[in-house]
Amino acid sequence: MKCKTLHKKLIFFLEGDLPDKEQKEVREHLEHCADCAAFAQEMKKTLGILELEKSPEVTPFFYTRVKARLENQEEKAEERVGSPVWERVLQPVLFSLLLLAGIYGGFKIGEPAVPEYSPATYAKNELIPFLNDMQTEPLETFLMEQNNGN
Ligand SMILES: [Zn+2]
Known part of the structure; x- marks a missing residue:
């Protein structure tokens, strides 16, 4: 063998x-x-x-307990090298809050709930004013042409 x-x-x-x-x-x-x-x-x-570690009543949690023990060991190791709590916990929370604030702020100023980079917002901010110009100017030209024709 x-x-x-x-x-x-x-x-x-x-x-x-x-x-x-x-x-x-x-x-x-x-x-x-x-x-x-x-x-x-x-x-x-x-x-x-x-x-x-084995005992009859905790068999389903056997691996959870082993895992917890391993995580405790990791935590001790992290404490040695110094791992600020805010990096692991507060940073994601802060990010979520900023995201929520951004969405809420978007609602508050009456914008549709679409991210700023979406085509819909692009259309609203850039394209619609352009279309408005297209609509009014030809209309005026049209009316003037009508008057000239008479
Ligand atoms: Zn061997």
């Missing part, structure tokens, strides 16, 4: 989930391969720790 193959099967070996033949192959490999034996020791330790 190759070391790589063994590493894949090791967790099942430690749980005793392998067929007898493979269980024996892994055991024999571990007797002759120091690297794999050391790896097996590490994995056994890890499984031992996980085993302590």
Whole structure:
């Protein structure tokens, strides 16, 4: 058996989930391969720790609890290097408030609730005055032409 193959099967070996033949192959490999034996020791330790976490009534929350523990460790690490709370929490909140204020402000001055970059706003601010000019001027020209014709 190759070391790589063994590493894949090791967790099942430690749980005793392998067929007898493979269980024996892994055991024999571990007797002759120091690297794999050391790896097996590490994995056994890890499984031992996980085993302590297990208890029948909390099985669904098992991973949540492990995750929480890992996050606590991360938080401690972050405290060491210094991680300002506002960057992680207040900044997104502030951003949301600014966004809301922007939308609210948009409503307040009677603009339609469209972002400033939208084609609709472009049309309203740039195109409509232009169209108004187009509409009034030809009308006047038209009327003048009518008068001239008579
Ligand atoms: Zn090996």
